[in-house]
Amino acid sequence: MVSGVAAQAGGLTDADAGITRLNAGDSTAAIALFTRAIQSKELTPEGLALTYYHRGMAFYREGQSGRAILDYATALWNEDLPREFRPRTLNNRGLAFEAISDFDSALTDYSLAIKMSPNYADAFANRGNVHRRFNRFDIAIIDYDSALRNGHPRPQFVFAWQGMALEGQGKRREAMEAFRRALAIDPNFALAKSRLDRLEETQQMSNVLGRRKVAKGPVTPLVLSATPGTSPVAAAEGNVQLTPWTPAPPVPDAALTPVAQSATPARNPVSLRPAFDDQPKQVAPSTPIVSSAAAPKAVAAAPVQPPVQQQRSKPRIVTIEPSRETPQVPVSATGEGGSDVAFAIQLGSFKSRDQAEVGWNKALRVAGDLLNGLSHVIETVPVEDGVAHRLFAEALPDRQAALGLCRTLRDKGTTCIVVRR
Incomplete structure (x- = not known):
């Protein structure tokens, strides 16, 4: 059931059928059913919020992360969304932000979800993956420990991610132990098995070289x-x-x-013994999260200072509460986009309406997956030398969704500012 409160049969039936199709893995049919339920205007406020939440899940599974973000934001904006669904919605929206490489917003959503539900294991694990992506291994390991303590539903994945973080720190023995614990839960876990095999092979090679060095002894x-x-x-x-x-x-x-004089020995003789680097060459990306490991150390005759790596900026975590300025959620004509026209994004100002239409088509080519479902509006405004035609995309459910979309569009090279309509 979408809601415990009775509603008219049409909208509620479509919403329930959409959940059934979503659980069966048919996201496309689920989206159509959820959209029809929203457009019916027969759902209760709570049922409407939950339907937006479930349609966001369906969009995410279809790879339409921008549309999922809009639906999750609409559900969060609705004050009738049940309290127990809010941390889950924030966590899911964080995953969608990660899918479009907006890691600042993802960290914000994961942290908000943990603040609302301090025992939320999934949010801890997902936040740890973001920290690991940026080589903040210490923080990532703390989050993975919290996820395991709070009973993560798939601990084998958490152990594998923790092993990758330990490997990035150069702690090979601890990393191998984490991979073994993952395999103890799922012996067929390919990710943990491949990484453990590689580390054990490197460790065995290091042991062989150590024994050769001891057997040979110093040269007198x-x-x-x-x-x-x-x-x-x-x-x-x-x-x-x-x-x-x-x-x-x-x-x-x-x-x-x-x-x-050829009898004088060279001051710096070159050793002909093969040099081996037992540090991991590269940390392969995992699913769903990709990780980068520490750079390997080169072995040379003379000590060489390691190159100074560029320090990546740490995402700034900002707490943003969902806006509640508008009491109702208008449904768009197609039911495909957001549902509030309070915020829009301006994509440019043009000398003619035709140029504005060309600008809209160009924006769709660059970021159609994010703009698809939004309606574009061209407004004519007087300026000093005549008139200007401003291009807007609407409707966006709240300021946070508009800012996130605008940031992603700017990263793709599209001019964008957030405006209130």
């Missing part, structure tokens, strides 16, 4: 004495006697010819 130079009456070779062999040695007569300095 051979010093020979060139005492008169003996040959250097005889001194070395100990069994050859030669006639007494007589020094040659002195030769004038002018007759001496310089000869290169």
Whole structure:
């Protein structure tokens, strides 16, 4: 049931059927049913909020993360969304923000979900994945520990992610133990198995090299004495006697010819022993999260200072509460986009309406997955040298959704500002 409160049969029946199709894995049919339920205007306020929430899940599974963000924002904006669904909606919206590489907003949503539900294991694990992506391994491991303590439903994944963070820190033994714990839960877990095999192979190679070094021991130079009456070779062999040695007569300095001294050993001899680097070369991305590991250390004859890596900026976590300025949620004509016209994004100002239409089509080519379902409006405003045609995309459910969409469009090279309509 979408809501415990009775509603007219049409909208409620479509909403329930949409949930059934969503659970069966048919996201496309679920979206159509949820949209029809929303357009029916027969749902209670609570049922409407939950239907937006479920349609956001369906959009996300279809790979339409921008549309999912809009529906999740609409559900959060509605004060009738049940309290127990709010942390879940924030967590799901965080995953959608990650899918469009908006990691600042994802961290904000995960942190808000944890603040509302301190035992929310999924939000801890997802936030840990974002920290691991940016090589903040210490913080990521803390979040993974919290996820495990609070009973994450898929602990094998958390152990694998924790192993990847430990591997990024260079703690190979702890990483191998984490991968083994993941395999103890699921022996067929390919991610944990491949990474554990690679670490064990590297560890075995390091042990072999260590044994060779100990067996060979230090090299003691051979010093020979060139005492008169003996040959250097005889001194070395100990069994050859030669006639007494007589020094040659002195030769004038002018007759001496310089000869290169090849018997002097080089000050920095080059070792011919193969050099092995037992650090991980690259941390392969995991599903659903991709991770980058620490750069390998190069082995050389002389110590080389490691290159200074560029410090990535840490996402700033800002707490933003959903807006509640408008008491009702108008439904768009198609039921595909958001449902509030309080906020819009301006995509440019043009000299003619035709140029504005061209600008809209260009924006769709660049970011059609985010703008699809939004309606575009062209307004004519007077300016000093005539008139200007401003292009807007609406409707967006709240300011946070508009800012997130605008930030993503700017990253794609599209001009964008948030305006209140």
